[in-house]
Amino acid sequence: MKSRLNNPVLAKEVKLRFRSSKSFTGILLYLLAMCIFVFGFIYVTTSLAGTIYFKPSESVVLFSFLTFIQLGLVLFITPGLTAGTISGERERQTLPMLLTTSQSSFQIVSGKLLSSVLFLALLIVAGLPVYSMVFLFGGISPILFLKSLLFLFVTLLAIGSLGILFSTLIRRTTVSMIATYGSMLFFTAIVPFLFLIIIQVNQYSTMSGTATKSFVGHILASINPEIFFASLLAPEIARSVQDMTLVTFPLWIGYLLFYGLVTIVSIWIATKRLRVNMNKPK
Template identity: 85%
Template structure:
């Protein structure tokens, strides 16, 4: 039972990643960038307003910027960390040896995924002291911070799972990375564009009358990270989206269901295809 719960692949990947000086240099540069942004924002705001204090409304703006910076970190760094986890082993010709061990495909896939997820979580939690400075000025509740971190973790896990999936299905790391970044860009850039088109068509078809229910528009709004985080930070935006789509289903439930399914399906397919690809190659 104990051997099933332990994951040697995860232990090895964590040791290799966290012992690398590059990892801690990256964390240091990230924290320096966050400190420069926060203190620069506070200095610029107080200078423009001509006051010596920071207003709660300005604290909300700062928290919003920091949240979207964290979201951008998740969206753009996660594919780079996960898209080469399996294909990199294949290119180094070490995957056959890994598959001959007693580790199951599920342990290999989850070990590779969780090692990258843990590093990004370390980045996020390392920035919490800077992130939590907004509480000094008011306007932000701890519950909102917890919600933001929770949904960042859900997004991180889903994109990381897609990266591991493409890394398993595609032999070349470069192609796998392109596919992962393409999926991320579809969710973060194409979906908002489609949402605007559907809303415009729905409102144009109403011709001054009450718009009909737009389930497609509501689904697109609930699965786009930027739109969802905007509604999370500003509930009025969520109310406006519900008025435009005429659908009252909570956006956060749709977000959790969609990205939860992506995570589960991606891990399941990667687990099933990991050894199948090797047999075909042989």
């Protein structure tokens, strides 16, 4: 049982990534940027209001900005960390040696994925002291804070799994990275555009007296990170989506189900395709 839980690939990748000075330089720069943004926001807000205190309503706005900054960090950095993990080994011609070891395909794929996810998780956790400064001014509940972190990690794991999948299926790192960023842009840009079109069509139907439930529109709203996080921070947005689609199914359940399924399917396909060209034992 202990040998199954042991993952040498994960141990090697974590040591290589966290022993690099570039990793901690990146964390330092990220924290400096967050501190500058938070204190700059507080200074500008209090200066414009002509007060020396920070209102709870302004704290909610700051928390929303920080949440979307964290979301942007996950969306744009995760593909760069995961899209070249397997294809990079193939380009360096070290993948055949890795496949001849006693490590299973799942251990290799999960080790590569978790090493990248852990670095981004460290980046998010390192920013928690700055992120949690909003509690000093009120307006934010700890439950909302924990929900935001939970769904950030769900999104991080799903996009990282897609990066591992494309890195396994595509031989070139550049093409794999383009495919991963393309899928990310599909969920963040094309999906909300399709949602707006469907809602517009549904509103025309409502005006003509033939309104029907828009399950497709509700699904599109559920799988779009921006719409979902906006509804998480402002419950009235979730109610507006339900009013427009006439579907009362909670958005957070659809988000968890979809991105959980994306993670599982991506890891499963990557595991099956990793040794596809190797001769099977007779």
